[in-house]
Amino acid sequence: MAVSGAVARVPVEERAVEALLSLSGRALPLLRQWVGEEPGCGVARALLALATGDRWDDAVLKEQLGLAHRDALSAGEREASLVYGVFLHAHRQYRLTADHLLGHFERWPADELAGLMLGAFSACGDAAYRAQGDALMERQAEAAGPESWPWTSWLASARAEQGRVREAHGMAERALTWYPRSGVAVHALAHAEHELGGGRACADFLDAWLRADPGAVQARHLNWHAALQSIACGDFPDARRRADEALARTDVGMRAATNWRLLLAGESPAGRGDPDRIRELLAEPGGMAEIFHTFNLALALAVEASTDDLHVLARRAAADARPDYAEVLAPVVRALAEITAGHPRAAVDLLSGLGEKTERIGGVRVEREIIQDTLARALVDAGDQARAAALLHHRTTTRRHHTYEDLLLTSRPSAVVPVPDRR
Numbered sequence: 001m002a003v004s005g006a007v008a009r010v011p012v013e014e015r016a017v018e019a020l021l022s023l024s025g026r027a028l029p030l031l032r033q034w035v036g037e038e039p040g041c042g043v044a045r046a047l048l049a050l051a052t053g054d055r056w057d058d059a060v061l062k063e064q065l066g067l068a069h070r071d072a073l074s075a076g077e078r079e080a081s082l083v084y085g086v087f088l089h090a091h092r093q094y095r096l097t098a099d100h101l102l103g104h105f106e107r108w109p110a111d112e113l114a115g116l117m118l119g120a121f122s123a124c125g126d127a128a129y130r131a132q133g134d135a136l137m138e139r140q141a142e143a144a145g146p147e148s149w150p151w152t153s154w155l156a157s158a159r160a161e162q163g164r165v166r167e168a169h170g171m172a173e174r175a176l177t178w179y180p181r182s183g184v185a186v187h188a189l190a191h192a193e194h195e196l197g198g199g200r201a202c203a204d205f206l207d208a209w210l211r212a213d214p215g216a217v218q219a220r221h222l223n224w225h226a227a228l229q230s231i232a233c234g235d236f237p238d239a240r241r242r243a244d245e246a247l248a249r250t251d252v253g254m255r256a257a258t259n260w261r262l263l264l265a266g267e268s269p270a271g272r273g274d275p276d277r278i279r280e281l282l283a284e285p286g287g288m289a290e291i292f293h294t295f296n297l298a299l300a301l302a303v304e305a306s307t308d309d310l311h312v313l314a315r316r317a318a319a320d321a322r323p324d325y326a327e328v329l330a331p332v333v334r335a336l337a338e339i340t341a342g343h344p345r346a347a348v349d350l351l352s353g354l355g356e357k358t359e360r361i362g363g364v365r366v367e368r369e370i371i372q373d374t375l376a377r378a379l380v381d382a383g384d385q386a387r388a389a390a391l392l393h394h395r396t397t398t399r400r401h402h403t404y405e406d407l408l409l410t411s412r413p414s415a416v417v418p419v420p421d422r423r
Helices: 002-009 012-021 027-037 044-053 058-075 077-090 092-105 118-122 126-146 147-160 165-178 183-196 200-211 217-232 238-244 252-264 276-282 291-303 307-318 323-340 344-351 353-359 366-381 384-390 404-408
Strands: none
Touching: 002 027, 012 044, 027 044, 044 058, 044 077, 044 404, 058 077, 058 344, 077 092, 077 307, 092 118, 118 126, 126 147, 147 165, 147 183, 165 183, 183 200, 183 217, 183 238, 183 366, 217 238, 217 252, 217 404, 238 252, 252 291, 252 366, 276 291, 276 307, 291 307, 291 323, 291 353, 307 323, 323 353, 323 366, 344 366, 366 384, 366 404
16 A cells, blocks of 8 residues: 555656656557646647557647647747657658757757657658767767756667667666666667577566567567567577467567568577468558558468568569669669569579668668578579678677577578579
């Protein structure tokens, strides 16, 4: 009873903000409670829209954020600026959001609630904006100080994406020491552990962390990270179990990424998807709106060995006016088609020339790495094992567990196609 009383005395505003910053499963109920108790609080209404706006239609979103901005104007300049940023972000105006945040942080350094929108810089799909966002994060984390668990968590995520893995690992651990329920920190740690090949120990840690909050915002995504760790150490049944039990059918990208890795390693996949549903998703207006989403749908088609569909998608991407689609996505999708058709040498030719251009496919390092996996498997199936080994050398020599990489480099056939063809 004493504990419950202590919790009850903490204002709902503080509990809601803490839950939102930590990506807790309790964030939405607390935000709704905050709005219910303070309907005139523009920040509360805006944060609820930020957390749930993707489920609202445009009319509701505009109405709610209009009310939020009106109320925020009467609360103060910082509140009004924050709500305006949410308005831009919720409407996917990422460049405008990023530009607005630069000005916001100049006036209100280390504003934690504004930090919730830092993803706008990478969502722009522009390397210059991404670099600007990294620099901004550095300045804000310094302003916040080393004991700020939200800013340390966000900076750990940035370090992981920059490839500064051990720094990211240390920062994430420090943030979790100060606030063990930081979802951003545990996600950054999962990224660092992937680069280090944590294996079973990392998967067990993620399971233990999730048991305290099974409804955490990232529950399915962290299970996907755990599945990758299971693949890293050769526990393929566990990876399949997570894909089938922890990931929803709507998690097309994560399921496809898990299954494609399993197939490349010569292992049977988890439950497969529905090719007709994938075709429907591609035909929808959003099917080719974002390059990384389209790439994930291509992976899902590859898992199904839908060679003809992949060729169709590759032609669509090649004809797209956007350079990233024509110059990067199109050859990647064509390579997937060639692999599913049993032509690894053709896939090698398509993927070898891309190099760092694959960053333009979107996503993060852990997600883009699968393109390198695909090239390594194609090289081995084409008879060029030495080149494949050189390609993965940095992984097999730095990761504690690399059963997956070892299998990518074996000369036994992958499970991608029944009979590989060395053409």
